Amino acid sequence: MTTYIIRRLIMMIPILFGISVISFAIMYAAPGKPTVMDLDPDISVEAREAQMERLGLNDPPHIQYINWMSNVVKGDFGTSFTKKQPVRDMIADRLPNTLILMIFSTILAIIVAIPFGVLSATKQYSKLDYGVTMTSFLGLATPNFWLGLMLIMLFSVQLGWTPVGGVSTLGADFSLLDRLHHLILPAIVLATADMAGLTRYTRSSMLEVVKQDYIRTARAKGFRESTVIYKHGLRNGLIPIITIFGLMLPTFIGGSVIVEQLFSWPGIGKLFIDATFERDYPVIMAITMFGAVLTVIGNLIADILYAVLDPRIEY
Amino acid sequence: MSTLLQVKNLKTHFFSKNKVLPVVDGVDFEVKKGETLAIVGESGSGKSITSLSIMGLVPKPGGKTVDGEIIFDGTDLLQLSENEMFKVRGNEIAMIFQEPMTSLNPVLTIGEQITEVLIYHKKMSKKEARQKAVELLKIVGFARAEEILDDYPHRLSGGMRQRVMIAMAMSCDPKLLIADEPTTALDVTVQAQILELMKELSEKFDSSIILITHDLGVVAELADRVIVMYGGQVVEETGIVELFDNPLHPYSKGLLGSVPKLDEEKERLSSIGGNVPSPDNFPKGCRFVTRCEHAMEKCLTEQPELKEIYPGRKSRCFLHDEGGNE
Numbered sequence: 207m208t209t210y211i212i213r214r215l216i217m218m219i220p221i222l223f224g225i226s227v228i229s230f231a232i233m234y235a236a237p238g239k240p241t242v243m244d245l246d247p248d249i250s251v252e253a254r255e256a257q258m259e260r261l262g263l264n265d266p267p268h269i270q271y272i273n274w275m276s277n278v279v280k281g282d283f284g285t286s287f288t289k290k291q292p293v294r295d296m297i298a299d300r301l302p303n304t305l306i307l308m309i310f311s312t313i314l315a316i317i318v319a320i321p322f323g324v325l326s327a328t329k330q331y332s333k334l335d336y337g338v339t340m341t342s343f344l345g346l347a348t349p350n351f352w353l354g355l356m357l358i359m360l361f362s363v364q365l366g367w368t369p370v371g372g373v374s375t376l377g378a379d380f381s382l383l384d385r386l387h388h389l390i391l392p393a394i395v396l397a398t399a400d401m402a403g404l405t406r407y408t409r410s411s412m413l414e415v416v417k418q419d420y421i422r423t424a425r426a427k428g429f430r431e432s433t434v435i436y437k438h439g440l441r442n443g444l445i446p447i448i449t450i451f452g453l454m455l456p457t458f459i460g461g462s463v464i465v466e467q468l469f470s471w472p473g474i475g476k477l478f479i480d481a482t483f484e485r486d487y488p489v490i491m492a493i494t495m496f497g498a499v500l501t502v503i504g505n506l507i508a509d510i511l512y513a514v515l516d517p518r519i520e521y
Numbered sequence: 522m523s524t525l526l527q528v529k530n531l532k533t534h535f536f537s538k539n540k541v542l543p544v545v546d547g548v549d550f551e552v553k554k555g556e557t558l559a560i561v562g563e564s565g566s567g568k569s570i571t572s573l574s575i576m577g578l579v580p581k582p583g584g585k586t587v588d589g590e591i592i593f594d595g596t597d598l599l600q601l602s603e604n605e606m607f608k609v610r611g612n613e614i615a616m617i618f619q620e621p622m623t624s625l626n627p628v629l630t631i632g633e634q635i636t637e638v639l640i641y642h643k644k645m646s647k648k649e650a651r652q653k654a655v656e657l658l659k660i661v662g663f664a665r666a667e668e669i670l671d672d673y674p675h676r677l678s679g680g681m682r683q684r685v686m687i688a689m690a691m692s693c694d695p696k697l698l699i700a701d702e703p704t705t706a707l708d709v710t711v712q713a714q715i716l717e718l719m720k721e722l723s724e725k726f727d728s729s730i731i732l733i734t735h736d737l738g739v740v741a742e743l744a745d746r747v748i749v750m751y752g753g754q755v756v757e758e759t760g761i762v763e764l765f766d767n768p769l770h771p772y773s774k775g776l777l778g779s780v781p782k783l784d785e786e787k788e789r790l791s792s793i794g795g796n797v798p799s800p801d802n803f804p805k806g807c808r809f810v811t812r813c814e815h816a817m818e819k820c821l822t823e824q825p826e827l828k829e830i831y832p833g834r835k836s837r838c839f840l841h842d843e844g845g846n847e
């Protein structure tokens with residue numbers, strides 16, 4: 207198992223390298239120049255040139271890439287063009303906010319999706335099943351930004367139950383309740399699509415499981431339906447879901463870009479949007495690589511969990 | 522011998538949108554204490570659904586036992602609440618299935634799957650249950666039972682898994698064991714061992730067995746009495762010797778004719794032409810009429826009843842009324 211994990215970690219290196227090349231190329235080919243150039247309309251042509259030269263933007267793209275990469279392997283992600291701060295610090299500042307949002311919405315997605323998926327499967331074709339199915343399709347089809355806007359309109363503007371944005375009340379002392387209060391709406395929005403997808407996966411996985419012979423054996427032992435489903439069924443049904451879950455991990459990053467923007471949530475996603483508008487190359491590359499690492503790690507975690515849950519898999 | 526189980530006029534039907542399938546349609550039989558009753562019949566004759574009806578595990582949605590009585594040890598199981606049935610299943614009536622490869626839960630160890638029954642029904646502690654599980658595994662023929670306990674099913678062969686299933690079924694010392702084609706999926710050599718084991722255990726534990734099988738060789742080996750099923754009904758009920766010597770019902774005769782005899786040059790695997798009618802178009806009269814070489818006018822329109830022809834021998838055929846059953 208350990209050698210397997212080590213092998214997989216080594217295999218990540220070329221994958222991440224490939225992703226970095228492609229991302230760099232796409233970013234470079236995209237129209238627009240770093241806005242740091244346009245900040246002051248009075249800036250002289252010479253000064254601008256000097257700035258370009260200083261940031262290395264006049265070098266040919268492959269040289270720029272090599273310079274960037276040689277710093278990255280040393281753990282240096284460069285300095286933000288616009289904020290003049292080290293990118294690493296900027297990310298480190300915002301990562302906790304994003305992680306809190308991700309973890310909270312993940313937990314939310316799981317605790318809603320799994321029970322409803324199981325119920326939907328065990329009561330196939332019941333009213334409850336149709337209700338859950340309808341709701342999850344709605345959840346899948348609703349765009350995050352629209353749902354977010356609607357929830358803000360309703361709960362923040364109309365009812366005034368939740369704050370409009372941010373992680374905490376400005377100027378107030380730290381309070382868990384205040385944090386949760388700010389967290390709840392963005393977490394719900396971020397969780398919606400995955401919750402819906404996870405419910406569907408759980409349902410179809412459990413539908414497959416309840417047809418299996420070992421479920422009949424468990425019933426023949428005299429167990430109550432809850433034992434049959436949760437002890438004998440769910441353990442099996444979760445195996446494919448865990449895999450999908452690992453693969454879903456990076457989608458939270460994608461989702462957080464929109465949600466953080468909407469709720470002015472100072473996390474990685476918001477940083478990414480700002481950096482994209484400003485063509486702040488070092489920040490864009492660092493966050494892209496962060497997403498890439500999360501993706502491959504999510505895959506690895508899924509595979510490891512698969513092996514842990516399914517005794518038939520051996521490495 | 523006293524009676525352990527009495528099934529009377531059992532009807533289990535499947536309901537779909539616009540059809541009712543009378544899959545088990547008025548089945549009567551009884552099982553005495555300590556005896557092995559075989560149920561034989563072609564595929565689709567309702568053997569499995571009959572046994573699942575006794576367990577109260579008719580496949581849902583769609584299946585439902587609509588009529589009859591299943592008197593087990595003095596109580597009608599059909600009158601019991603689901604809560605009361607939980608105490609019967611796996612405890613007083615245990616069941617093993619045809620597919621040993623898939624009947625064990627792949628993500629739980631053998632030990633967990635045996636001990637959970639003991640903990641649940643016999644309220645044993647984990648430790649006691651483990652000891653008992655080792656004991657049971659030894660009885661069913663695992664020399665190194667302690668090691669098997671922590672193994673997962675995928676490491677065992679089909680024959681070994683069926684032994685585990687048997688150990689699990691016998692764990693609570695059930696009064697009745699229902700075995701639905703326990704050896705069909707196994708190699709011939711393994712089949713013999715499993716049958717031997719079942720015979721041994723039924724004597725040791727003094728439990729009754731309902732043995733469902735296609736294989737008349739298995740019947741001859743293990744059973745005391747046999748019922749022959751056709752189209753969701755019992756067509757003959759008789760002692761084992763009598764069945765082989767002198768089957769009463771034309772269908773039983775056909776079935777016996779389809780057992781290949783070793784000294785016969787051509788293997789005649791089926792001497793009964795045609796197929797079992799499916800439950801959605803059972804003939805109006807005798808269910809066997811489409812394939813019976815003795816069929817009469819009356820057989821097309823009227824259903825024969827299961828009648829005692831000789832003491833302890835019943836058959837469902839109009840021929841017996843005519844006085845000629847040979």
Ligand SMILES: Nc1ncnc2c1ncn2[C@@H]1O[C@H](COP(=O)(O)OP(=O)(O)OP(=O)(O)O)[C@@H](O)[C@H]1O
Pocket residue numbers: 535542544562563564565566567568569570571580583584735799800
């Ligand atoms: N879930 C179900 N829904 C509808 N019909 C069913 C269902 N299960 C079984 N049947 C029908 O019931 C009839 C009897 O099935 P059963 O499984 O009892 O036959 P069997 O005698 O055990 O056959 P085999 O020897 O193949 O196991 C068959 O015609 C089958 O198609």
Ligand code: SF4
Pocket residue numbers: 771772807808809810811813814815816817820825837838839840
């Ligand atoms: S009742 Fe008629 S059709 Fe049915 S088995 Fe007897 S002779 Fe054949």
Ligand SMILES: [Mg+2]
Pocket residue numbers: 568569570701
């Ligand atoms: Mg069957």
